[in-house]
């Protein structure tokens with residue numbers, strides 16, 4: 302344990318974000334970092350609880366008390382060893398995990414100042430790369446068996462990493478041109494710089510994982526010559542809004558713009574007719590979640606005139622929600638760095654139709670709704686109130702989540718992991734699932 306009394310005298314300190322006028326001019330990461338001394342002080346606040354709820358809440362079973370103690374003692378090599386034992390890629394989760402561990406931290410309950418677990422994790426990962434503690438571990442013995450991992454998002458990367466270390470020969474396939482899945486072609490660079498993925502991929506390659514990018518794999522006809530397969534193909538079907546005007550120019554799925562923007566930043570070029578830009582436009586984002594928030598950040602960086610985000614559900618309470626008490630994940634109002642960059646947010650809103658001129662969207666008709674309490678055993682019912690408004694918009698981004706893939710029974714040597722099986726979720730869950738399924742594949746192949 303760090304300093305046994307630190308939590309009494311040291312307050313939680315977040316590194317915060319780059320100033321607005323600076324960060325809106327580029328796609329660089331918005332989050333800042335604390336200096337080493339401040340980071341040690343933050344880590345010292347951890348109480349090494351008898352029942353560490355942080356550990357309970359983490360899908361990976363990360364062990365913050367152990368690595369916080371190591372940070373406090375300045376032993377970042379040990380901190381990385383402890384962190385890496387449960388998390389293959391802390392440099393990703395340290396940046397973009399919503400950190401379910403933090404609202405479950407005992408210090409959230411006692412003083413509303415949980416340990417800065419996610420930032421501590423990011424600090425360990427960065428120090429580890431900087432100081433050379435992240436070294437390729439080339440497996441000494443190969444067992445002669447081959448596994449194909451289809452899909453190179455965080456789930457596929459975790460499956461590949463785990464099985465490679467167990468001695469299997471791994472080929473990681475992806476239809477995209479580079480490794481990372483939504484880490485690379487979904488999550489904006491201002492949340493995750495893609496060099497962070499590249500440097501991890503370099504380690505995986507040195508460790509012996511073979512990559513086959515630009516290779517769409519038919520799930521009905523898997524490549525021959527492998528003892529087992531793991532499908533980590535994500536949840537790729539976005540929820541649509543089939544209302545009047547959906548086919549107008551200017552109405553897009555969120556990922557069409559987000560993935561294109563990440564590709565542009567990677568140096569790709571697009572014809573003017575293909576480009577989805579928010580410059581000088583009134584943007585309407587439909588969907589109040591994280592993907593919607595990423596659309597707001599991207600639109601503001603493009604130089605939009607305005608951006609409005611509408612959500613069909615009611616506005617969640619601020620701060621505390623008695624329906625989701627500690628140590629549960631709190632369903633409360635979330636205001637992201639992108640929201641703070643400027644937008645209007647509306648709740649309990651449905652979109653009736655898109656209005657066009659000359660084939661292009663120019664406005665949307667919105668209507669307020671109310672939610673009627675659920676009858677026993679039923680879901681709450683939505684009712685339109687008749688309060689309508691038409692707002693100008695020349696770019697509409699649909700960010701209403703992704704559909705779950707249909708359940709398919711595959712042959713016994715074919716496994717599925719990540720969003721492909723559980724539906725759209727989080728990077729931390731994809732990594733955790735990848736680790737679990739890698740163990741299942743190992744058990745199957747050892748038989």
Ligand SMILES: Cc1cc2nc3c(=O)[nH]c(=O)nc-3n(C[C@H](O)[C@H](O)[C@H](O)COP(=O)(O)OP(=O)(O)OC[C@H]3O[C@@H](n4cnc5c(N)ncnc54)[C@H](O)[C@@H]3O)c2cc1C
Nearest residue numbers: 452454455456476482483518534535719720726727728731
């Ligand atoms: C815009 C956006 C922002 C997000 N932000 C966050 C965030 O801040 N924090 C967080 O924790 N989570 C976030 N998420 C969710 C997170 O990115 C996903 O839950 C996670 O990436 C799922 O990992 P996965 O490996 O299962 O699938 P994916 O990352 O979707 O990877 C699937 C891969 O499979 C490939 N593939 C699919 N079919 C085939 C085929 N037939 N042949 C070959 N390759 C194929 C795809 O090209 C892709 O590379 C976000 C999601 C989106 C869309």
Ligand code: SF4
Nearest residue numbers: 347348350355406407
């Ligand atoms: S719950 Fe909070 S204070 Fe307790 S061990 Fe975990 S991080 Fe430390």
